[in-house]
Amino acid sequence: MRHVASVAGRELRSLFVSPIAYGVLSLFAVLAGMFFILDLSWFEQALLQLQQYPDQLAELNLNDLLLHEFYGSISVVLLFLIPGITMGVYTSEKANGTEELLLTSPLTIWDIVLGKFAAGAIFIAAMVGIVGLFASVLFIYGDPEVGKTSSGLLGLLLTGWTYVAIGGLASAITRSQIVAFLITLVVLVTLLLLPGIAEFGIAGSGSGVAAMLRWLSVQLHFDPLLNGLVDTADLAYFAVMIGSFLVITKAAVESVRWR
Amino acid sequence: MIESKGLTKRYGDLVAVADIDFSIARGEVVGFLGPNGAGKTTTMRMLTGFLPPTDGTALIAGHDIFSDPIAARRAIGYLPETPPLYPEMRVESFLAYVAKIKDVPRAERGAAVDRAIARTALTDVRRQVIGTLSKGFRQRVGLAQAIVHNPPVLILDEPTAGLDPLQIREIRALIAELTAPSQGDTQQTVILSTHILAEVDAICRRVILINQGRKVVDAPLSELTTGGRTLDQIFTEHTARDAAFSMEGGIASKPGSAP
Numbered sequence: 001m002r003h004v005a006s007v008a009g010r011e012l013r014s015l016f017v018s019p020i021a022y023g024v025l026s027l028f029a030v031l032a033g034m035f036f037i038l039d040l041s042w043f044e045q046a047l048l049q050l051q052q053y054p055d056q057l058a059e060l061n062l063n064d065l066l067l068h069e070f071y072g073s074i075s076v077v078l079l080f081l082i083p084g085i086t087m088g089v090y091t092s093e094k095a096n097g098t099e100e101l102l103l104t105s106p107l108t109i110w111d112i113v114l115g116k117f118a119a120g121a122i123f124i125a126a127m128v129g130i131v132g133l134f135a136s137v138l139f140i141y142g143d144p145e146v147g148k149t150s151s152g153l154l155g156l157l158l159t160g161w162t163y164v165a166i167g168g169l170a171s172a173i174t175r176s177q178i179v180a181f182l183i184t185l186v187v188l189v190t191l192l193l194l195p196g197i198a199e200f201g202i203a204g205s206g207s208g209v210a211a212m213l214r215w216l217s218v219q220l221h222f223d224p225l226l227n228g229l230v231d232t233a234d235l236a237y238f239a240v241m242i243g244s245f246l247v248i249t250k251a252a253v254e255s256v257r258w259r
Numbered sequence: 260m261i262e263s264k265g266l267t268k269r270y271g272d273l274v275a276v277a278d279i280d281f282s283i284a285r286g287e288v289v290g291f292l293g294p295n296g297a298g299k300t301t302t303m304r305m306l307t308g309f310l311p312p313t314d315g316t317a318l319i320a321g322h323d324i325f326s327d328p329i330a331a332r333r334a335i336g337y338l339p340e341t342p343p344l345y346p347e348m349r350v351e352s353f354l355a356y357v358a359k360i361k362d363v364p365r366a367e368r369g370a371a372v373d374r375a376i377a378r379t380a381l382t383d384v385r386r387q388v389i390g391t392l393s394k395g396f397r398q399r400v401g402l403a404q405a406i407v408h409n410p411p412v413l414i415l416d417e418p419t420a421g422l423d424p425l426q427i428r429e430i431r432a433l434i435a436e437l438t439a440p441s442q443g444d445t446q447q448t449v450i451l452s453t454h455i456l457a458e459v460d461a462i463c464r465r466v467i468l469i470n471q472g473r474k475v476v477d478a479p480l481s482e483l484t485t486g487g488r489t490l491d492q493i494f495t496e497h498t499a500r501d502a503a504f505s506m507e508g509g510i511a512s513k514p515g516s517a518p
Binding site: 003006007010013014017018096097098099100101102103104105106107108257258 | 304307308309310311329330332333335337339341342343344345346347348352356357359360361362404
């Protein structure tokens with residue numbers, strides 16, 4: 001584990017010398033800004049409309065209406081951007097032949113897997129930081145709850161990290177960036193649709209399979225965090241998801257040796 | 260320095276490398292010869308720890324590749340067939356990264372990189388991005404990454420493949436220089452695989468010839484060429500007979516077994 005930081009450092013530097021990181025970050029900032037403005041104007045409209053109903057107006061607050069919507073949209077943006085970030089994580093090592101350098105260096109496979117995950121995690125943290133900047137603007141003009149605002153950001157961070165772990169595995173099991181991208185996208189979209197599948201699927205909404213599908217869904221563990229509820233069960237879900245995908249990724253990287 | 264004890268690699272029924280034994284002393288420069296597909300790369304990959312042997316083991320500078328893989332890998336400088344390079348990195352930062360993951364202490368890294376750059380004559384391009392370098396330069400960066408941590412053992416897999424005659428001469432001169440140590444460098448033990456016989460003549464003092472995964476010749480070059488025999492004749496003699504055999508018997512023979 002001595003070399004996690006070495007691997008992560010190189011990974012991040014390579015991300016930032018290529019235009020990909022900047023492209024993704026700018027695209028992300030623009031999209032986040034767009035959603036922020038849309039949600040803000042929608043909130044303003046709601047505010048005007050509810051002037052006639054003072055009792056409902058009292059219910060209206062920045063967290064539940066504006067930030068909830070905003071964070072929700074961002075989680076979907078992450079779902080589409082992260083496959084692009086992770087697709088090259090392992091495939092490029094195979095293409096460059098540097099896989100052979102890594103595996104013949106005094107590194108453990110965990111150094112490689114954790115290093116690469118850490119780099120992705122830091123990149124996602126930067127993206128969530130941008131989201132935090134938008135949210136912090138609201139503190140200047142209003143008084144959103146600090147707790148809900150930050151638990152939502154935590155939710156975004158954990159969701160992003162889960163997606164990175166999934167994308168890393170996809171990149172480790174193929175030699176093609178495009179295949180890695182598509183696998184990740186398909187898996188992430190499926191995860192997003194899981195609650196729906198659980199409701200209307202063949203399993204029937206009451207069965208154990210449906211409960212299982214619901215448990216697997218990122219959305220259903222992200223929602224409580226959006227609503228300001230930090231439950232250990234939800235945190236454990238993210239830990240289990242990230243941990244399992246990293247363990248499988250480690251096996252996938254190692255499997256080169258056994259083929 | 261390098262001791263191979265019955266190294267064997269099987270892929271199902273196919274025997275890629277069968278029971279290879281040899282022992283190479285400190286400072287020896289050994290030409291690892293054989294026709295394409297003889298098992299040179301597979302043997303080297305087993306020595307470097309990239310592929311685990313099906314049977315047998317090897318000692319690198321006294322460290323068993325199974326029981327002490329990290330120490331064994333630390334003692335090896337390895338140039339695979341395609342030099343492992345990150346095209347987006349600059350020469351010097353790439354070498355600094357390799358020095359780091361090869362466990363060169365932080366305080367010595369700068370000097371280690373400078374020395375590797377000087378020895379491989381890369382000073383003019385040290386700030387250049389690897390992807391913009393010519394093939395000859397890239398091969399030199401590949402050599403530089405193999406020697407940056409001053410390893411006692413160098414394993415070079417076809418170091419001159421695909422280069423033009425001028426570049427070939429440069430790389431050979433460089434290897435010759437590496438094996439004649441100057442001021443405080445470790446005397447390097449070298450295994451160099453090739454199917455170019457002139458290369459062996461030019462740099463090696465000992466020849467190990469393998470054919471169809473088996474060692475067929477292991478002798479000092481001077482001994483082999485007594486009586487006016489050329490390396491070419493020896494090579495043909497030991498590989499031609501088996502080539503005829505392979506026409507009927509498949510790519511590799513299975514030792515002592517019939518279905």
